[in-house]
Amino acid sequence: MKIILITILFLSQVIAFNCQAQYEYDSIEINSIDTILPPYTEPAHHSITAFEVYYSSKVLNNQFYNSFNQIDHINFNQPLHEIGIGLSGRITTTGSSYDDSHHTFDGHLSFKTIVPVQLAINDTINSTLSSSTFSFHCGKDLYYSLSNFDLIVSGGLDLGRITLKNVDFKTMKNPFFSPVISITPRVKINRFVMSLKIDCWNDMSKASWRPTFVSKFSKEDSYSINNFRQSGMRFSIGLGYSF
Numbered sequence: 001m002k003i004i005l006i007t008i009l010f011l012s013q014v015i016a017f018n019c020q021a022q023y024e025y026d027s028i029e030i031n032s033i034d035t036i037l038p039p040y041t042e043p044a045h046h047s048i049t050a051f052e053v054y055y056s057s058k059v060l061n062n063q064f065y066n067s068f069n070q071i072d073h074i075n076f077n078q079p080l081h082e083i084g085i086g087l088s089g090r091i092t093t094t095g096s097s098y099d100d101s102h103h104t105f106d107g108h109l110s111f112k113t114i115v116p117v118q119l120a121i122n123d124t125i126n127s128t129l130s131s132s133t134f135s136f137h138c139g140k141d142l143y144y145s146l147s148n149f150d151l152i153v154s155g156g157l158d159l160g161r162i163t164l165k166n167v168d169f170k171t172m173k174n175p176f177f178s179p180v181i182s183i184t185p186r187v188k189i190n191r192f193v194m195s196l197k198i199d200c201w202n203d204m205s206k207a208s209w210r211p212t213f214v215s216k217f218s219k220e221d222s223y224s225i226n227n228f229r230q231s232g233m234r235f236s237i238g239l240g241y242s243f
């Protein structure tokens with residue numbers, strides 16, 4: 001009986017010694033790994049924040065009285081041309097009070113208006129076409145670690161309307177709602193920013209024209225206008241100031 005007790009006591013001491021030795025070895029190994037591999041730190045996000053002015057040219061899928069620049073026959077001397085202003089820069093979102101994570105995006109807000117165009121509707125009605133567009137795009141800078149260069153891939157929405165005005169007829173409107181995808185390279189030199197923005201969008205709104213709210217109450221007659229959706233591409237050159 002004494003031999004059995006002595007044997008059990010001896011084995012328990014051996015097991016305890018082995019456990020202690022393994023614990024000390026694991027502690028040394030973990031400390032060594034922490035020393036060799038420091039914690040990962042994400043590179044700083046250096047997207048350019050700037051106020052810009054734009055000059056743009058639209059290239060459309062569909063023709064409208066043979067007056068606009070079209071994808072199958074590109075001519076940048078043809079309308080539609082736009083001028084506008086915009087603000088772009090970094091957007092950071094934070095998690096809840098239980099989550100301290102954050103996400104960084106690149107946002108773009110702009111307002112553009114086209115250079116007015118004179119059109120002959122049905123070869124007889126001379127009208128002035130104008131348009132305004134509000135854009136909101138959000139995406140990611142593929143080179144966010146660089147402080148003087150961005151390459152932003154983004155998506156968003158363009159909202160606005162086209163109007164046709166004629167002194168003898170009602171003013172007609174064609175609102176549009178267009179999902180957009182974009183790519184934007186930008187370069188910063190000191191405080192000045194130069195950019196080239198390429199947008200592709202699909203007009204998902206109705207193609208028909210209708211009188212504006214004010215024109216509904218006027219005495220002028222309405223007139224027939226071809227349906228029009230302005231899906232296509234936009235090429236914009238921007239010049240701005242970084243802050």
